[in-house]
Amino acid sequence: MLEIRDLHLAMRSFEGEAHVLNGISLSVARGEVWGLVGETGCGKSLTGLSVSRLVAQPPGRYLRGQVIFDGQDVLSMPGAALRALRGRRIGMIFQDPTTNLNPAFRVASQMIDVALHAGAPNRRAARDGAIRMLDRVGIVDAAKRVDDYPHQFSGGMRQRVLIAMALLGRPDLLVADEPTTALDVSVQAQILRLLHDLVQQDGLGVLLITHNLGVVAQICSHVAVMYAGNVVETGPVRAIFRTPCHPYTRALLEALPGAGAARGALRSLAGQVPNLFTPPPGCRFAPRCPRATPECEAGTPPLAELAPAHRVACLHPHA
Ligand SMILES: Nc1ncnc2c1ncn2[C@@H]1O[C@H](COP(=O)(O)OP(=O)(O)O)[C@@H](O)[C@H]1O
Ligand SMILES: [Mg+2]
Incomplete structure (x- = not known):
């Protein structure tokens, strides 16, 4: 591949x-x-x-x-x-701003953009897809949390959100740069x-x-x-x-x-x-x-x- x-x-x-x-x-x-x-x-x-x-x-x-x-x-x-x-x-998780969470926007708007780029037919479907993916990576109460800002998540939870974003497009390849380095063991x-x-x-x-x-x-x-x-x-x-x-x-x-x-x-x-x-x-x-x-x-x-x-x-x- x-x-x-x-x-x-x-x-x-x-x-x-x-x-x-x-x-x-x-x-x-x-x-x-x-x-x-x-x-x-x-x-x-x-x-x-x-x-x-x-x-x-x-x-x-x-x-x-x-x-x-x-x-x-x-x-x-x-x-x-x-x-x-x-x-x-190709899904990506890097520390750089292009593949990271923007602190100024709610998680929902960032994930919807990615889901639309990845082929979701409309915003409604994109939002639903985002919630499903957050749920899949273990974010409890995803339908509510999706409207939070990145700073409202802990480091580990933010990393889960990033993984969810990277997987939204159902990639064949995932490239992840030090995805756990900043986290507790x-x-x-x-x-x-x-x-x-x-x-x-x-x-x-x-x-x-x-x-x-x-x-x-x-x-x-x-x-x-x-x-x-x-x-x-x-x-x-x-x-x-x-x-x-x-x-x-x-x-x-x-x-x-x-x-x-x-x-x-x-x-x-x-x-x-x-x-x-x-x-x-x-x-x-x-x-x-x-x-x-x-x-x-x-x-x-x-x-x-x-x-x-x-x-x-x-x-x-x-x-
Ligand atoms: N934007 C840049 N301009 C100049 N040199 C760079 C730049 N980015 C990385 N380098 C250099 O390229 C080398 C490899 O960097 P990098 O791939 O970031 O290493 P690693 O991820 O293994 O720590 C390093 O010596 C670094 O100093
Ligand atoms: Mg590096």
Whole structure:
């Protein structure tokens, strides 16, 4: 359904142009829940935004690659086709204002707009659809609550409203950027369970962006680990948690407080994430990697399949 092919993105800022995505490849099929993980600044959000062509150009500039959704390249399709995709085929939950709640308007008016865009025949039907969806995501007394303003909901309830909005168009793919990061651990677990149930019922594909491997362990079927603009390892969650092959993935898992810990945010490794304005030659992890050899500086290692569906971009992977 979604296939990101060798995506390269540069971002311009006052310091110059940084090569922030350095050949991202990733595919999501219906029914798969992909976790996209990595430390802050590695390019997760820009990858997620690229799926709906939401990276502003400038400062962004795509150097190479494609984002194929159902056979069409999102990055080159006409604006009208793109708008038809957003909210209908692809649901989005991001922290940015375009996909978030506007504090100035009642939830009803925001959801009605989305439902009309998604094909509801009139305002009445749009409102009814919004109420049904709020009910489905666990908002008690939805027919009344729909007329509240966003600030009248708790953080967890607002997140449920956002999920309801993203699902109004019955999308085939849901892209959610850190949907539970701001929440308490117990509320976070509730929201993850809700997402899991909805995804199971509707069979949609999900790209879940998180810096938290514990979140991945809870609801993802697959995971893609990113480091400094590269996908370094991808595959089924169980395979990667059991046999992490990339030295970076291994370091991340070792940093988790106890196997399968639910709150394990990524801890920093020795050394620093490279400066993306002057990235190291070859593998961007090599300067921090205990297994690096001079060959690692020769070029970015390709993602190679080590076991069925388990791919690793490393010249010296763990077995
Ligand atoms: N609007 C922007 N202008 C310039 N650089 C940006 C912009 N947005 C993000 N970046 C840079 O791109 C890199 C990846 O950012 P992002 O995708 O937000 O990372 P993540 O979501 O993994 O924390 C970071 O180094 C960040 O500083
Ligand atoms: Mg981010």
